[in-house]
Amino acid sequence: MAAHAHRFIEEFEGFIGFGLNRESDMDTVIYYLQKFSDDQLMALLRKRLTDEERQSIFDLLSGLLRKHLSEPEYHRYFLKDNH
Known part of the structure; x- marks a missing residue:
């Protein structure tokens, strides 16, 4: 699956x-x-995508993940592992 x-x-x-x-x-x-x-x-x-556009997308998404997810949530919901 x-x-x-x-x-x-x-x-x-x-x-x-x-x-x-x-x-x-x-x-x-x-x-x-x-x-x-x-x-x-x-x-x-x-x-x-330009280098700057790629960097902006990455910075936005990783910043939101850091702000709104705990470490265990990051592993469970984003990385899909059982850290």
């Missing part, structure tokens, strides 16, 4: 749009992140 899942993007049937309310904002963020991480899209973007 695959360790990673992107079921939200496959099953979501609600409103996608930002700025209406917190719930639809979060749905939209999840939707965009799952679409953004699609293997085919990443294969295309990885050739086009």
